[in-house]
Amino acid sequence: MTKKIDKLVKDGPLVINIGLRSFFEASKTQGIPVVHIKWEPPARGNRELLHLLDKLL
Amino acid sequence: MAIVRTHLIHQEYRDSVQLMRAASSVSKEIDGVKIASVMMGTTKNKPLLEEVGLLTPEANIADANDIIISIRADSETSAEAAIGFILDYLSQSVQSSHDSTLLYRSIRGALAGLPGANLAVISVPGEYAARDSHIALMNDLNVLLFSDNVSLEDEIRLKKEAHSKGLLLMGPDCGTAMIKNVGLGFCNIVNPGSIGIIAASGTGTQEVMTLCHHLNLGVTHAIGTGSRDVTDAVGGITMIDGLRALERDTSIKLIILVSKPPEANTISKIVREIRNCSKPVIINFLGKHHGYCDFPNKSVTVDTLEDAAYTAATFIQSGKLTRTTIQFDDEVKVAKSLREAKQRLHPDQKFIRGLFAGGTFTFEAAQIIRDLLLTKDSLYTNIHLDGTRIIKNVKTSQGNTLIDMGADEFTLGKPHPMIDQTERTQRFLKEINDPETAVILLDFVLGYGSHPDPVLDMEDAFLQWKKNNRFIPIVAHVCGTPLDPQDYNNSLNRLASHGVITMPTNAQAAKLAALIASKKDKIEMK
Numbered sequence: 001m002t003k004k005i006d007k008l009v010k011d012g013p014l015v016i017n018i019g020l021r022s023f024f025e026a027s028k029t030q031g032i033p034v035v036h037i038k039w040e041p042p043a044r045g046n047r048e049l050l051h052l053l054d055k056l057l
Numbered sequence: 058m059a060i061v062r063t064h065l066i067h068q069e070y071r072d073s074v075q076l077m078r079a080a081s082s083v084s085k086e087i088d089g090v091k092i093a094s095v096m097m098g099t100t101k102n103k104p105l106l107e108e109v110g111l112l113t114p115e116a117n118i119a120d121a122n123d124i125i126i127s128i129r130a131d132s133e134t135s136a137e138a139a140i141g142f143i144l145d146y147l148s149q150s151v152q153s154s155h156d157s158t159l160l161y162r163s164i165r166g167a168l169a170g171l172p173g174a175n176l177a178v179i180s181v182p183g184e185y186a187a188r189d190s191h192i193a194l195m196n197d198l199n200v201l202l203f204s205d206n207v208s209l210e211d212e213i214r215l216k217k218e219a220h221s222k223g224l225l226l227m228g229p230d231c232g233t234a235m236i237k238n239v240g241l242g243f244c245n246i247v248n249p250g251s252i253g254i255i256a257a258s259g260t261g262t263q264e265v266m267t268l269c270h271h272l273n274l275g276v277t278h279a280i281g282t283g284s285r286d287v288t289d290a291v292g293g294i295t296m297i298d299g300l301r302a303l304e305r306d307t308s309i310k311l312i313i314l315v316s317k318p319p320e321a322n323t324i325s326k327i328v329r330e331i332r333n334c335s336k337p338v339i340i341n342f343l344g345k346h347h348g349y350c351d352f353p354n355k356s357v358t359v360d361t362l363e364d365a366a367y368t369a370a371t372f373i374q375s376g377k378l379t380r381t382t383i384q385f386d387d388e389v390k391v392a393k394s395l396r397e398a399k400q401r402l403h404p405d406q407k408f409i410r411g412l413f414a415g416g417t418f419t420f421e422a423a424q425i426i427r428d429l430l431l432t433k434d435s436l437y438t439n440i441h442l443d444g445t446r447i448i449k450n451v452k453t454s455q456g457n458t459l460i461d462m463g464a465d466e467f468t469l470g471k472p473h474p475m476i477d478q479t480e481r482t483q484r485f486l487k488e489i490n491d492p493e494t495a496v497i498l499l500d501f502v503l504g505y506g507s508h509p510d511p512v513l514d515m516e517d518a519f520l521q522w523k524k525n526n527r528f529i530p531i532v533a534h535v536c537g538t539p540l541d542p543q544d545y546n547n548s549l550n551r552l553a554s555h556g557v558i559t560m561p562t563n564a565q566a567a568k569l570a571a572l573i574a575s576k577k578d579k580i581e582m583k
Contacts, residue, residue, distance in 0.1 A: 014173055019178075026505035027241070040070035041070065041099070044121060044122050
């Protein structure tokens with residue numbers, strides 16, 4: 001079985017960027033396939049609520 | 058009397074780099090602003106506001122999705138102007154980001170938008186980073202985890218999960234990586250080639266890859282492990298998976314490994330892995346002198362990042378795996394600088410003051426200066442290295458002092474010096490007014506992620522330095538290549554035009570600074 005890590009180094013990165021927008025822009029500038037997730041703290045930053053939601057999922 | 062004003066933007070999340078840039082710009086653009094802070098209303102950020110007296114009742118009710126703009130200014134007019142400036146700044150960055158690719162809200166959604174995606178680059182606040190990394194791994198994505206403040210337990214759990222699925226998890230706190238010549242995080246652009254790097258150090262990777270470029274070598278991969286990977290608790294999972302991946306990649310002929318020395322059990326595992334590797338490996342365990350893992354034609358250890366690059370050049374050119382070291386590329390320039398320093402330095406000027414943006418640059422310079430200082434004076438730093446002392450007050454130099462200005466004590470709630478040099482500039486002005494300063498040592502890091510023109514950021518300070526009656530040499534190293542988004546050659550030329558002595562590597566800059574402070578008038582190494 002080809003490891004997924006080998007496919008990454010062979011094919012090059014196809015990126016999902018989560019967080020700093022400047023990293024998304026740097027990947028775009030280098031011409032690689034990249035999509036950006038507009039991230040915000042889940043459950044409005046309420047850790048207890050997030051923990052409960054994760055349990056439900 | 059100073060006044061404090063707070064303005065909240067409800068339910069509008071922005072990343073820390075955008076917010077810090079806004080805060081940094083307003084301090085430079087609006088007169089009368091004493092402190093400007095723009096941050097999300099998280100439980101981690103509120104104590105930072107409280108510390109500087111900006112946690113007003115209004116700021117205190119903000120939640121993690123609210124932006125808190127806090128200003129301390131000389132007058133109501135300045136405070137209002139500052140808030141207006143920041144609102145404009147943030148709305149402009151929203152307009153420039155209107156792009157259909159920004160619509161994704163989840164990893165699953167993003168995977169639908171980019172089928173075949175194979176890497177998640179995660180730079181969310183540390184408290185959420187492990188959760189997002191786990192989701193990425195569950196979706197068969199390799200992960201570059203840039204975020205810091207991820208717990209050791211989470212790191213171990215995530216790395217084991219990645220390993221069991223044949224995925225790579227780089228980080229946490231992985232600042233730099235390159236996959237198939239694509240730079241990720243803070244990364245320089247270099248020629249592609251047959252070298253693969255594995256490193257537990259961001260700026261260490263950047264130094265080795267840029268020096269390889271200048272030596273006409275090419276680098277295709279740089280796998281970042283995160284600094285805790287080589288502890289026995291983690292056991293080098295990413296370093297070993299990375300080594301094996303480079304071993305299997307037929308485009309790679311030579312591997313360079315850079316890290317702080319691994320802990321006892323992990324170093325044994327890594328040495329075993331290197332012995333089983335069919336490709337030659339050059340090893341720089343920072344702070345450790347060579348000779349601990351040398352097997353003929355298989356592996357060689359070196360003392361510095363520049364030695365790693367020069368040793369790689371020897372191998373690529375001759376096929377021989379031989380440790381290659383140099384003292385200085387340009388001995389004439391060094392000799393001239395030493396003669397001038399010896400003639401012009403006042404007897405009271407005795408000490409090196411190093412103000413670094415790169416953590417590994419601080420570490421490497423401390424290692425070199427510790428070994429070279431020809432005086433009995435101690436070397437004080439805010440990093441941990443045998444033979445040096447921890448500085449009592451990180452804000453005030455004592456004797457020979459090297460400071461990593463990217464350390465937590467400088468960057469809590471403030472931008473890293475690779476992004477904004479306000480703190481470093483203020484410290485520089487303090488050092489040039491200290492009668493005991495003999496030489497100032499600086500690094501400038503180019504590449505994606507870094508400030509668009511770090512030299513420009515310090516040019517006002519250099520003008521003040523030139524007006525100073527006291528002669529103080531400045532020695533600087535620029536880590537970059539002509540392929541970087543910043544103008545590498547122009548950066549060097551502008552530094553030289555100010556009278557800054559530029560050196561081609563961090564190691565050579567440190568060596569020159571040590572010789573200047575020792576008041577040697579010729580190249581004479583211990």
